[in-house]
Each structure stands twice: as structure tokens, then as C-alpha cells.
Amino acid sequence: MKAGFRPSMAWLHSWAGLVIGWLLFAIAITGTASVFKNEISDWMRPEVTARAATVDALAAAFATLQRTNPHAANWYLYAPDDRSGATIASYDTTGPDGEVSYKLEALDPVTGRPDNIRQTLGGEFFYRFHFELELPYPWGRILASFAGMVMLIALLSGIVTHRRIFADFFTLRAGKGKRSWLDAHNVLGVLPLPFHLMISFTGVLTLISLTFPWAMVATYGSDTARAFAELTPGYYSRPRADRPAPLGNVRAMLADAQHRFGGRRIGSASIDNPGDAGALLRVTQHDGDQIAYAPRALAYDAVTGQLLSAYSEARPAKKLYDTLYGLHMGKFGAPYVRWLYFLCGLALSATILTGLILWTISRPRGTSFGHRLVERLTIGVAGGMLPAVAAFFLANRLLPVAIAGRADKEVWAFFGAWAVAILFGLARPPRRGWAGIFIASALTWAALPFVSWWAIGVPREPIGGAVDLLSIVFALVSFAVLRRLARNGRERASAAI
Amino acid sequence: MIAPSLLLTIAGLGALAGAMRRHATQIGLPPASSPLLRLVGCLLLTASLIALLDRMSWRMATIAWVGQGGMAAALCVVALAVKPRALPVLCLLAGAVGLALLACHS
Numbered sequence: 001m002k003a004g005f006r007p008s009m010a011w012l013h014s015w016a017g018l019v020i021g022w023l024l025f026a027i028a029i030t031g032t033a034s035v036f037k038n039e040i041s042d043w044m045r046p047e048v049t050a051r052a053a054t055v056d057a058l059a060a061a062f063a064t065l066q067r068t069n070p071h072a073a074n075w076y077l078y079a080p081d082d083r084s085g086a087t088i089a090s091y092d093t094t095g096p097d098g099e100v101s102y103k104l105e106a107l108d109p110v111t112g113r114p115d116n117i118r119q120t121l122g123g124e125f126f127y128r129f130h131f132e133l134e135l136p137y138p139w140g141r142i143l144a145s146f147a148g149m150v151m152l153i154a155l156l157s158g159i160v161t162h163r164r165i166f167a168d169f170f171t172l173r174a175g176k177g178k179r180s181w182l183d184a185h186n187v188l189g190v191l192p193l194p195f196h197l198m199i200s201f202t203g204v205l206t207l208i209s210l211t212f213p214w215a216m217v218a219t220y221g222s223d224t225a226r227a228f229a230e231l232t233p234g235y236y237s238r239p240r241a242d243r244p245a246p247l248g249n250v251r252a253m254l255a256d257a258q259h260r261f262g263g264r265r266i267g268s269a270s271i272d273n274p275g276d277a278g279a280l281l282r283v284t285q286h287d288g289d290q291i292a293y294a295p296r297a298l299a300y301d302a303v304t305g306q307l308l309s310a311y312s313e314a315r316p317a318k319k320l321y322d323t324l325y326g327l328h329m330g331k332f333g334a335p336y337v338r339w340l341y342f343l344c345g346l347a348l349s350a351t352i353l354t355g356l357i358l359w360t361i362s363r364p365r366g367t368s369f370g371h372r373l374v375e376r377l378t379i380g381v382a383g384g385m386l387p388a389v390a391a392f393f394l395a396n397r398l399l400p401v402a403i404a405g406r407a408d409k410e411v412w413a414f415f416g417a418w419a420v421a422i423l424f425g426l427a428r429p430p431r432r433g434w435a436g437i438f439i440a441s442a443l444t445w446a447a448l449p450f451v452s453w454w455a456i457g458v459p460r461e462p463i464g465g466a467v468d469l470l471s472i473v474f475a476l477v478s479f480a481v482l483r484r485l486a487r488n489g490r491e492r493a494s495a496a497i
Numbered sequence: 498m499i500a501p502s503l504l505l506t507i508a509g510l511g512a513l514a515g516a517m518r519r520h521a522t523q524i525g526l527p528p529a530s531s532p533l534l535r536l537v538g539c540l541l542l543t544a545s546l547i548a549l550l551d552r553m554s555w556r557m558a559t560i561a562w563v564g565q566g567g568m569a570a571a572l573c574v575v576a577l578a579v580k581p582r583a584l585p586v587l588c589l590l591a592g593a594v595g596l597a598l599l600a601c602h603s
Contacts, residue, residue: 170514172578192567340564
């Protein structure tokens with residue numbers, strides 16, 4: 001720790017940023033990709049081309065589940081919308097050995113069946129990684145939460161350290177070495193600062209009951225069921241009656257729900273205890289129709305069709321929380337707002353990356369093992385993310401559609417490519433390491449549209465075109481960075497002579 | 498409306514940049530124009546927020562306005578770093594087209 005407020009803050013900023021920087025970068029990049037979670041899922045399931053009205057799609061999916069999985073405790077469906085065509089089903093299955101497992105499956109919106117749709121996690125992979133980090137519950141979430149808190153600390157201490165926020169607002173001096181990196185770090189951090197602060201704060205808030213459970217423990221003790229019931233009264237539930245009873249007219253109930261929601265859409269629907277007299281249909285309004293994330297919910301007796309509960313949030317504190325949660329998720333509003341989220345997310349990722357690079361170039365080069373490690377880790381962990389994401393998308397197009405464990409193999413492609421990038425970055429001198437990463441990135445992203453055209457044909461939907469276009473942009477940016485690296489290398493070589 | 502609002506934000510932030518001494522010298526503007534540019538910049542930014550209100554609720558408009566402000570400022574920063582003298586042209590063009598679109602609409 002240094003004497004004085006600002007030096008202390010600068011110390012805190014650089015060390016907090018360093019310790020958690022790589023993890024934060026991975027969280028920021030996957031969070032940015034999650035902005036287009038539904039679109040990515042749609043792109044990764046090219047077999048789903050049919051479109052159906054929400055009520056029809058949900059009714060078809062429930063009809064199929066009734067045939068294929070009548071003994072599940074619960075069927076949960078996400079309705080298709082303007083952003084994604086497939087109905088997403090989640091339910092429990094009991095294997096031959098009596099072991100219960102949960103299944104996430106994309107269903108055709110017209111037939112309600114999963115046939116011929118390639119297995120993939122789609123955008124869900126980025127979303128899950130963003131806050132679970134592929135670690136077992138609850139460790140991934142706790143680590144992600146902790147990273148979010150450090151992000152907030154880094155932002156606040158960064159504001160204090162920077163101090164010339166407004167004087168340097170538009171300042172970017174190019175071609176001046178460390179000065180330029182610092183300017184870039186400042187500009188990327190300051191211009192979307194409201195977004196950075198909002199997304200870090202609300203991100204920490206989404207998992208607050210996990211990281212700061214004491215208020216809840218003090219009020220409810222170990223009675224988590226009561227805590228949950230009071231937190232979300234809209235989540236009506238009832239026990240099994242242990243008497244078999246056929247489902248009533250689910251379609252009519254869904255149509256009634258749609259009618260009650262008025263102009264707003266149905267977002268999800270679930271049936272508890274299907275086939276039992278205690279069967280319950282729950283219908284929730286779409287997340288994208290308002291900023292707050294906990295919209296109205298209805299519950300029906302799924303046998304008789306009687307409406308049991310209709311809830312919309314009116315408590316100010318909970319509404320505030322839902323609004324902050326919704327701000328983090330960014331599901332509301334026009335595509336324009338989502339693009340702004342995406343661009344601001346890229347800016348945040350770039351702020352973290354330039355911060356990591358600044359840490360290395362602010363200290364004498366290659367003096368210690370620690371310095372070399374930081375310098376080289378950044379290459380693979382942060383830079384390697386670019387080819388790794390491309391590898392994930394390429395695997396989606398190249399793996400045979402019917403192969404077993406397909407969704408997992410796509411994820412392996414991501415982690416395999418990332419691991420190779422990290423090892424490569426550690427093994428090579430930094431300049432060559434960066435060059436290698438950007439060669440891999442330029443090649444994989446440039447290949448993606450062509451591989452996709454070869455595998456499934458030229459895109460007819462706008463989303464396919466958008467992915468092809470973005471791939472080419474990423475490839476061109478990688479190529480531009482590569483040329484810049486080569487030029488710097490030549491200048492350095494001629495300066496040495 | 499989104500397009501005119503974004504264009505006005507670019508023009509407004511460009512004017513605010515031009516009102517700062519460092520950037521005024523870069524662009525080649527006389528320092529005396531600062532107060533006027535600052536006023537024009539603030540007016541354009543206010544107009545850009547109002548322009549969003551007819552398409553979305555004030556909550557949504559505020560979110561979009563803050564976000565697009567960051568992106569428009571980034572554009573001004575890049576313009577200043579690459580070709581400072583292009584910034585006034587860019588901003589005049591963005592402002593004119595933005596205001597024209599607004600006028601056509603209303």
C-alpha cells in the first residue's frame with residue numbers, strides 16, 4: 001500500500017485489475033456474446049426454419065412432451081419469439097437405472113418435436129459461462145460474483161486514479177507507445193462509464209442472495225421455501241394429488257393467458273405434475289416487453305383450466321430489484337438497445353485487455369518470472385478467446401449432425417482451442433505469441449462464413465447474414481492488428497541496426 | 498426516432514469536443530468560439546434525447562441515450578485521433594442530416 005489517497009487507489013486499481021483481469025475478460029466477453037444469446041442459438045440450429053404463433057408452438061410442444069415424457073415432474077418451455085424460432089424445453093427424465101437427469105432440448109415450433117435439430121447449447125453456452133464459469137454450483141457463481149465486485153472496485157479506484165475524466169474525455173494520442181495504451185484504456189473506460197458501472201453493479205446484484213445471504217438468513221433462517229414464496233408470490237405451486245387425471249385443454253388455457261396479457265407476449269409456460277390431478281400450468285409474460293425482469297405470471301389448474309392465481313409485482317423494493325436485474329439482462333427494447341449493449345460490452349472487454357497490457361508495459365521488461373508470466377498469460381487467456389469462439393462456431397457447422405454428445409463436443413472445441421492458445425502464448429516470445437493468436441483469429445473467422453455456406457448453404461435469414469458479416473469484420477480487424485504488429489516489428493528491427 | 502437522435506448526439510458531442518481548447522487547436526478553431534460551441538452541443542444533446550422519446554418510453558430512451566452517447570463519443574475520439582480536421586465536417590453533416598430527418602418527420 002502507498003501513502004496518500006490517490007497513490008493508494010492507483011495501487012489498488014492496478015493490483016485488483018491484475019489479479020482478476022483474465023477472469024474478468026472472459027466474463028465480459030461471454031457476457032457480451034450473451035446479449036445476442038437467442039440470435040446465436042438460432043444461428044446454431046439451422047434446421048429450425050418454421051415459424052409458429054406462440055400459443056400454437058407451446059401447445060404443440062406440450063402435446064409432444066405428453067407422448068414422449070409423461071412421467072416427468074415438470075415440463076418447462078421457453079416460447080419462440082421474434083429473436084429465436086425454436087421452442088426450448090427443459091424437463092427431467094428418469095433413466096433405466098432410476099437416475100434423474102435434466103434435459104435441455106430445442107423443439108420445432110410447428111411439430112413440437114426435436115427431430116433432426118442438431119444438439120447444441122447455442123448462445124446458452126456463453127450465458128452459462130458468463131456467471132457459472134463451467135464450475136460446479138455454487139463455486140462458479142461465487143467466483144463470478146467476486147469478480148464482479150472486484151470489477152466495481154477497479155472501476156471506482158480507476159475513476160480516482162484517472163481524475164482527468166472530463167479534461168481527457170476526447171483524448172487519444174496515437175503512436176506514442178505507453179501513452180497511447182493509457183489513452184485507449186481511459187477512453188474505453190470513460191466513454192461508456194455509465195454502462196460499465198451499471199453492468200458491474202447489477203451483475204453483482206443478480207447473485208446477491210448467494211454472496212450476501214445474511215439478511216435473508218436473519219429473517220427466514222433455514223426456511224428457504226418461505227423466503228422464496230415471499231420473494232416470488234407469482235410462482236404459484238401446489239403438491240401432487242397422487243390421483244391420475246388427464247390434462248385439460250392446455251391450448252385454450254394458453255389462449256386465455258395470451259388474452260389476459262393483452263398486447264404483451266407469453267415468454268414461458270410450464271406444467272407441474274402432468275398426468276396428476278394436481279397438475280398446474282404456469283404462464284409467464286415475456287421478459288422483453290418491459291425493463292423489469294419479473295413480469296406478470298398466471299397459474300391455471302391444468303386439468304380443469306380454472307385460473308388459480310394472477311400476479312403482477314407491486315411492491316416497490318422488489319420492483320426496483322427486478323428493474324436492476326432487467327437492466328443487467330438487457331432483454332428489453334429494440335434491437336438498437338441490444339446493439340448498444342453489445343458495443344458497450346466490447347468496450348468493457350477492451351478496457352480490461354488494455355489494462356492488462358498496461359500492467360506489463362508499465363514495468364521493466366522481462367525482469368522477473370512474474371512479469372513474463374503476466375505478459376504471456378494475457379496473450380492466450382484474453383487474445384485466445386477470439387479463435388476459441390470461432391472454433392465453437394466452426395464445430396457447430398463441422399461436427400456431424402447425428403454424432404453422440406454433440407453439444408459437449410462443441411464446448412470441447414471452445415476449450416480445446418483456448419487451451420492451445422494459452423499454451424502457445426506461454427511458449428512463444430510475446431510478439432510472436434500475439435502474432436500467432438491473430439493469425440489463428442484471422443483465419444478461423446475468415447473461414448467461418450465459407451464453412452457455414454459449405455455445410456448448410458448460403459443464409460436466407462438476416463441472422464445468418466449478420467453472423468457472416470461480423471465474422472468478416474473480426475477477421476479484418478485481426479488482420480489489421482497483424483499488419484500493425486509486423487510494422488512495429490520492422491521499425492524495431494531497423495532501429496536496432 | 499433512432500437515426501436522427503444518433504446523428505444529433507454525434508454532432509452535439511463533436512461540438513463539445515470542439516469547445517475544448519486542446520481539440521480546438523487540433524481542429525484549427527478560434528478559442529473564442531468555445532462558449533457558442535458548448536451551448537450548441539448541449540442543445541443538440543437535449544434534442545437527441547427528445548428525438549428518442551417518440552419511439553420509446555422515457556426509461557428506455559434514457560438507457561439508449563446514455564449508450565449511444567458513449568458510442569458517438571468514441572466516433573469523435575477516433576476522428577480526432579486520425580484526422581482532426583474531418584471532425585467539423587462530420588459533425589456538420591450529422592447535425593444537418595439529423596435535423597432534416599427530424600423536420601421531415603414532424
